[in-house]
Amino acid sequence: MASAGGAGDDLVGVGASSSGPLRRDRLRRPRDGRHRGQLVGGRFTGSFEALGEVAYSGASVSASVLDVESGEQLLSIDDRITLPTASVGKVLLLVELSARMTAGRISDLTVLDRAPVDEVGDSGIWQHLQVPALPVADLAVLVASTSDNLATNVLLGQIGLEAVRKRAESLGLSRTALLDLVRDERGPDDAPQLSLGSTAELSWLFAALSKGEIVDPVTSQRVIGWLGLNMDLSMVASAFGLDPLAHRFADHGLSLVNKTGTDTGLRSEAGLLRGSRGAVAYAVTVRFTDGSLPTRLRVLEAMRTLGSELLEHVH
Numbered sequence: 001m002a003s004a005g006g007a008g009d010d011l012v013g014v015g016a017s018s019s020g021p022l023r024r025d026r027l028r029r030p031r032d033g034r035h036r037g038q039l040v041g042g043r044f045t046g047s048f049e050a051l052g053e054v055a056y057s058g059a060s061v062s063a064s065v066l067d068v069e070s071g072e073q074l075l076s077i078d079d080r081i082t083l084p085t086a087s088v089g090k091v092l093l094l095v096e097l098s099a100r101m102t103a104g105r106i107s108d109l110t111v112l113d114r115a116p117v118d119e120v121g122d123s124g125i126w127q128h129l130q131v132p133a134l135p136v137a138d139l140a141v142l143v144a145s146t147s148d149n150l151a152t153n154v155l156l157g158q159i160g161l162e163a164v165r166k167r168a169e170s171l172g173l174s175r176t177a178l179l180d181l182v183r184d185e186r187g188p189d190d191a192p193q194l195s196l197g198s199t200a201e202l203s204w205l206f207a208a209l210s211k212g213e214i215v216d217p218v219t220s221q222r223v224i225g226w227l228g229l230n231m232d233l234s235m236v237a238s239a240f241g242l243d244p245l246a247h248r249f250a251d252h253g254l255s256l257v258n259k260t261g262t263d264t265g266l267r268s269e270a271g272l273l274r275g276s277r278g279a280v281a282y283a284v285t286v287r288f289t290d291g292s293l294p295t296r297l298r299v300l301e302a303m304r305t306l307g308s309e310l311l312e313h314v315h
């Protein structure tokens with residue numbers, strides 16, 4: 001349906017492997033036939049059309065929706081292409097941190113100091129606070145709730161990008177990775193993007209987290225708890241009618257866990273929505289020429305359309 005914007009099907013230079021046991025299990029499960037756009041049972045037709053219009057205008061569009069319980073693919077739009085995902089890749093950092101906490105390799109009360117090398121602007125609130133150090137559990141909350149860039153860099157200074165890469169590899173993620181620290185400016189020697197991902201892998205990741213399959217149930221549930229604090233409901237989740245500042249617990253029978261990524265000409269979201277009629281894991285990324293506000297608003301409206309149909313499906 002859409003051009004991949006020059007992105008290949010696999011990551012280049014990430015060193016990911018497809019040999020992980022979770023990936024092997026995933027490949028054994030029956031899957032629907034793939035093509036550039038696919039609907040199952042006539043559902044999500046509005047989303048298919050809305051995202052299709054954005055794609056036909058020249059954007060790169062990728063989307064995936066899974067039924068959590070059955071694993072059925074409900075929507076697939078170029079879901080295996082690799083696109084930039086901005087801060088969505090921070091989920092991988094949270095997974096590695098949670099796994100270390102479960103294994104006793106790091107305490108949730110381990111205090112980390114911020115340093116000038118970690119300083120960065122844009123998203124997050126720690127840069128506006130006076131406190132010079134925080135426990136790692138608090139840093140995880142900042143990353144999950146406000147996509148805090150300074151907290152991200154401090155955690156990466158402790159954990160390391162290589163460890164995050166190896167964790168993603170062990171999960172069988174070959175098209176999804178956190179590539180770098182957060183930087184105000186990217187030079188020629190830096191990774192061109194903060195993170196990359198495919199919506200097929202991201203929707204699978206959130207479904208697996210919900211079922212306690214990422215590392216182990218304790219690790220998965222801790223990550224779910226952190227991500228339930230996310231305050232950004234500006235994209236797909238804008239259709240759910242939830243309080244952006246307080247939706248950790250079910251509201252009118254709806255529960256949401258999500259992570260978003262925003263950059264110039266890029267909007268990405270992956271999440272898990274649970275309602276009275278079931279649960280879906282979803283991911284959508286749109287890369288577009290952000291030349292005018294109406295163009296950006298059309299992208300956000302298409303993502304909201306997907307949210308409306310997800311809501312109708314589970315509630």
